[in-house]
Amino acid sequence: MKLEGHxxxxxxxxxGIGAGLAGAFHKAxxxxxxxxxxxxxLKKTAAAHPGMEYLVLxxxxxxxxxxxxxxxxxxxxxxxxVINNAGVQKPVDFMDGGATTENIDIxxxxxxxxxxxVASAFIxxxxxxxxxxxxxxxxxxxxxxxxxMPIYCATKAAVHSLTLSLRHQLRKTSVKVVELVPPxxxxxxxxxxxxxxxxxxxxxIFISEAVAGLLSGRDEVVVGSSNRLKWGSRLLPKVFFGFxxxxx
Numbered sequence: 001m002k003l004e005g006h007x008x009x010x011x012x013x014x015x016g017i018g019a020g021l022a023g024a025f026h027k028a029x030x031x032x033x034x035x036x037x038x039x040x041x042l043k044k045t046a047a048a049h050p051g052m053e054y055l056v057l058x059x060x061x062x063x064x065x066x067x068x069x070x071x072x073x074x075x076x077x078x079x080x081x082v083i084n085n086a087g088v089q090k091p092v093d094f095m096d097g098g099a100t101t102e103n104i105d106i107x108x109x110x111x112x113x114x115x116x117x118v119a120s121a122f123i124x125x126x127x128x129x130x131x132x133x134x135x136x137x138x139x140x141x142x143x144x145x146x147x148x149m150p151i152y153c154a155t156k157a158a159v160h161s162l163t164l165s166l167r168h169q170l171r172k173t174s175v176k177v178v179e180l181v182p183p184x185x186x187x188x189x190x191x192x193x194x195x196x197x198x199x200x201x202x203x204x205i206f207i208s209e210a211v212a213g214l215l216s217g218r219d220e221v222v223v224g225s226s227n228r229l230k231w232g233s234r235l236l237p238k239v240f241f242g243f244x245x246x247x248x
Contacts, residue, residue, distance in 0.1 A: 004030055008081040
């Protein structure tokens with residue numbers, strides 16, 4: 001994948017990784033549309049990049065996703081890159097009553113149903129292009145979960161599985177399916193308070209490495225410490241789980 005010459009839609013594009021990727025594609029000369037729930041945040045990000053467009057969208061709402069896809073198909077029929085980046089983190093403790101329907105649903109609906117809805121709505125348009133891309137953003141925590149965020153980590157593992165299945169289903173089409181696997185990055189994820197985990201990577205460094213991975217054409221772009229988690233989960237799973245989840 002190159003950065004220039006595309007029409008790109010990025011969910012969760014107002015802040016963090018989404019905004020960073022939006023800026024990189026925009027700087028390279030692609031047309032960029034950012035989506036998210038918070039209009040003021042989107043407006044501010046778009047204003048910092050003249051020509052960038054934004055659409056308010058809650059990926060948990062399948063009707064809204066379908067409407068968004070219809071609008072984009074009408075206004076940008078050449079859309080050829082969709083980046084499923086929207087995500088939220090919430091700590092959930094099954095021992096203290098924190099595993100409420102509300103805490104579970106918002107994470108599952110955003111992190112797993114959201115990219116599923118977006119892929120379903122936009123694949124017909126992407127298939128019309130000579131070459132197009134779906135980029136699903138998962139997490140290094142799909143390999144080794146943080147026990148205090150079990151639902152978040154489970155959804156990211158599910159995104160990995162979804163990506164593999166999409167890639168196989170679309171193998172004979174013009175749509176290439178890419179997985180971007182970030183480590184812990186210094187962002188305020190989903191508008192929540194910053195979550196400080198092990199080995200946080202500065203956002204600008206992450207974007208630089210992520211872009212290099214996308215340019216390489218790999219199906220799976222694993223960045224930073226996510227590589228250690230990937231191989232550690234295979235070679236020394238108990239050791240790496242214990243490192244991330246020390247017993248008190």
